[in-house]
Amino acid sequence: MRVDFIKMHGLGNDFVVLDARARALPAIGSGFARAIADRKTGIGCDQLILLEPSEVADFRMRIFNADGGEVEACGNASRAVALLHGSAATVETGGGTIAVEPQGKGATVDIGEPRFDWDAIPLAYGMDTSLMPVGWDRLDRPGAVNVGNPHVIFFVDDTDTVPLDVLGPEIEQDPLFPERVNVNVATIEDRHHIRLRVWERGAGLTRACGTGACATAVHAMRRGLVDREVTVTLPGGDLTIAWGDDNRIRMTGPATEAYRGSFEWDDFA
């Protein structure tokens, strides 16, 4: 079976998008997702994105990390599918229904309300998620936020000096996080600007993480360190994150269609 795909990215966080809204595809297993994502032998991406019909929203978006695991949310892919869809839409995800709207060369995404309760992150045991009494090497006293998916956030003097390739996987796999976690290291530049690097659960270091930017901004706002609208600068570029009086988080930033292609399903099954 020959299948079309669209290669897209949001600030360099890249996706293979399969559109099964009009024509159903065979079930996707973790081995298939891993094979597609493999940068040496597959098409190569941080996340495989599957669009399907939905009974509760305009369409459904399923997200598979490069390690094959299916997860609940992806901020950058939400902007990419908004661009692909071409008009405002509601999107069912594992983390809840979100709203997307194309804006120029990108999109605004209403990703919903943050959750701060320790069991909503989830953590293995109860603690204050605004200042957690835990640490790993030079990274300590983080915060945690669930914005559809789980994030832990460390404020540091300089994100570039943190060995995130070493500490990221250690923290991601720590038993404190029973569903593993996305690891964010952030520097507050001023009340309107945060610098951020992310070790993504199931994908490793990426050029950008949209939900990481949302979680980090909201955590910094909760701690009173920045205003309710900020620019978050990632290695791949900038996102604007606003946390409204309605308690909803809105992310605005670019998205790009790189190219289109097709493959034989059985080559990856």
Ligand SMILES: N[C@@H](CCC[C@H](N)C(=O)O)C(=O)O
């Ligand atoms: N790149 C994404 C997040 C993808 C999922 C994440 N790695 C997880 O496991 O939760 C984004 O832009 O938000």
